[in-house]
Amino acid sequence: MERAKQQLTVLRALAEADGPLSARELWSRLSGTGVGLATVYRALQRGVEEGMLESVELLGGGVRYEPKDREHHHYFLCSTCDHAFDLYGCVDGLESLVPDGFQLTGHEVVLLGTCDACGNAA
Amino acid sequence: MERAKQQLTVLRALAEADGPLSARELWSRLSGTGVGLATVYRALQRGVEEGMLESVELLGGGVRYEPKDREHHHYFLCSTCDHAFDLYGCVDGLESLVPDGFQLTGHEVVLLGTCDACGNAA
């Protein structure tokens, strides 16, 4: 197996994904390439430090990562396969929810349900 | 300290909160009452089983709990004090984000920023 290219392997896998991936999710996608879990974590951490990646926290605890160059978007979290899909577009009416005195700096919208693949498999 | 009433103490503290509380957050609010952390977890678990409580997962990993009788709402998560506030009201345009073939069963909206207290303290 090649060495010193694993960081690229990790970044490429993230770039090709249709949503943010957790370290383990990413690792399992790379099984067969011989990349170790520690290397995945190292590549992710470095990617964040260097500004190429962004960490995303959704429901369910785990931290996921995705390329930082994606435009504003949100997520669909499949409750069956636990995969998060990017959703481009946004919602209206956010500002009206904010109480007086609170400062709004960002927002996160997560849609829950069943993805296409899991819905058909059921 | 009184016994056999700790479950009520926990439920009451949750009912009085302005948003969902994590087990630890709840526990720290009960410091001085002598309630143990294990009892907090037990009371929360039982509350969920009995249908009085609902567990909520927001960004940041932890699970929070709140009374189940609250109407549909979302949350404001203060990035300074990490407390979650209930926000009543909802947003528009959710359905248009869902891709073909995906089944939508729920959604979660979390606004991020600084709460009134933390904003003034800064």
Place this chain on the structure above:
DNA sequence: GGAGAGATGATATTCGATTCTCAGTTATCT
């Protein structure tokens, strides 16, 4: 007042996610 069932607090344990360690590998530069 005493027995039994259920509850409680302190702590040990478990569990999963992430980080650390280290020896071996690979790239770079000369």
Place this chain on the structure above:
DNA sequence: AGATAACTGAGAATCGAATATCATCTCTCC
């Protein structure tokens, strides 16, 4: 090729959250 520095995989170690354990305590019902 040789020296050095950076990278890597595997497993150990760490960390925090949640759960289990156990002796003690409280309530209820005789």
